[in-house]
Each structure stands twice: as C-alpha cells, then as structure tokens.
Amino acid sequence: LDLRGIFPPLTTPFSPTQEVDYARLEGNMRRYASIPFRGLVMLGSNGEYPYLAPHERLQMVSCVRRALPRDRLLLAGSGCESTQATIELTVSMAEAGADVALVVTPCYYRGAMTSAALVQHYTEVADASPIPVVLYSVPANTGLDLPLEAVLALAQHPNILGIKDSGGDITRMGLMVHKTRQEDFPCQAGCQRALVSPGASGGVCALANVLGAPLCQLDHLCREGRWQEARDLQHRLIEPNMASSRPPPHRSPGIPGLKKAMEWFGYYGGPCRAPLAPLSPSQVEELRGTFSANSWL
Secondary structure, three states, X not given: OOOOEEEOEOOOOEOOOOOEOHHHHHHHHHHHOOXXXXXXXXXXXXXXXXXXXXXHHHHHHHHHHHHOOOOOEEEEEOOOOOHHHHHHHHHHHHHHOOOEEEEEOOOOOHHHOOHHHHHHHHHHHHHHOOOOEEEEXXXXXXXXXXXXXXXXXXXXXXXXXXXXXXXXXXXXXXHHHHHOOOOOOOEEEOOHHHOOOOOOOEEEOHHHHOOHHHHHHHHHHHHOOOHHHHHHHHXXXXXXXXXXXXXXXXXXXXXXXXXXXXXXXXXXXXXXXXXXXXXXXXXXXXXXXXXXXXXXX
C-alpha cells in the first residue's frame, strides 16, 4: 500500500445533542471527493476517538467506506490500552472496511511502557491483524513518545506498514527516515509543520479538513523539488495550522477551533462532545483573524 500523500484526520460530526451525525459525515465526504487526497484517517485524536463508543467507531468506518472511492485508502484508529482489546477492535475495523489499522501507543501505565513492552504489544497486534498496521505516536496526548529503537525494530515486521509520528520533531523524523530506508517504511508527518522534512512520505494533517487542496499542492511541490514555492505556501499555512489544531499543552483552540474553521470553508464542523468546550467569542475572533491574515479568508 502506498502511503505517500495527504490524509486528513477526519473530525467526528456531532449533532446539537452530541450524537454522531452520519448524514453530516457523508456530506463532508462528498466535498472531500474533489480533493486529491491519497486517503482518509479516521478515529484519531482529531476524531475525538476516546469519546466514541465501540459501536459508533465501527458504524463510522462503515459509513465512510461506503462513501469513499475504492482507490483511496481508509486508515482507522483501533488502538486500545490492552493488547487483547486492540486485536479485537482491529479485526472488527477490518471487517467494517478499513484498509489499514492506525494503532496508538497504550499509555495509561506509561511508566511500564518500555521499548520491549511496546515492541511486544505491536508485534502481537500485527501478527493477528488481517490488515496492515501503522504505528501511531502522539506524545502530546499520550505523554509517551514511541522510542526510536522500538520503531526500528518494528519496521522489520512484514505487517507493520509505517508510522504516523505526531511529535513534530523534524530531526527525529529525518533520522527515522534515514534509519528505515532499507525497509520501505513510510514515515508520515502527523503535523503540517513537519511535512517538508526530508524523506517524509506526506502527512496526516488536521488542517487538511479545512485547506485540503493547498496542502495537497504543498505535497506536490515538495515531490517535484520546487522548494521555494513549497516554502512560500507553507509559510501561509503554519499559523492557521497552529491556531486550529495545535494540541495540549499549548493554549490554542484545538479540535473546537478546527471544527469552527471547517464551517468557514463550507464543511460541517459542529460541536465537540463534552467535556471539550466550544470556543469563546474572543477565541473565534482570534482564529478568524489568523486565517484572514494569511489570505485564506
């Protein structure tokens, strides 16, 4: 499977009563169909994965798979705290239509999550999974960075396809690309500011929910080696990206901001599920100003 390209990590549309709005999800999918994404990622941190019940997660995968062209990949989050639960959910995700399982690091007992424990966990999941597995490191949410030595060991597994690294460390990303160059192991940037890191195979970018076409253009410019044009475009994207999707501990709007920005560009954002709170009027004004200052609104 080719993971090169841009993948938006889909937000989960909720109704005013905080139920999953599948009709709105299908509506967003129709809009995304015109953008040259390589595929979609769902049930990640931007999809409010921890707030979804298991049956909602599976129904969302089925809904998106029906609406998604077959030539576009569907990556679905299936990581749980225990290895057994992760295997069970991964199998269910495959049955629901996911092409690839995105497996976040277990982190509740993070002090015990040594490299050896994580290698064992991912190895057992990959052995049992009917679909390829992509490692998912998002230390801002888990407090746990998947150690480089664990990544290098897991890159040898035939059913582990690559990694989505959302740490934003360009040096680490470059080293990961260098160390796995013999394994054909795609390293996806989990944030737009790392997209142009040398050798990165694209990105899973929250801002692609809002500005998907410009991000695909940025990826295209990078692949053609048109670095000055890529830098100019990236400079206009950095502030909107940070303002709408930067995770804790940074004081930024995060997912509520991302959903608000989606509405300005014709998508359905809607509310978040509690306890995530909506933006204040001053935050909305500041967010809109950031997009306007960079000539997107």
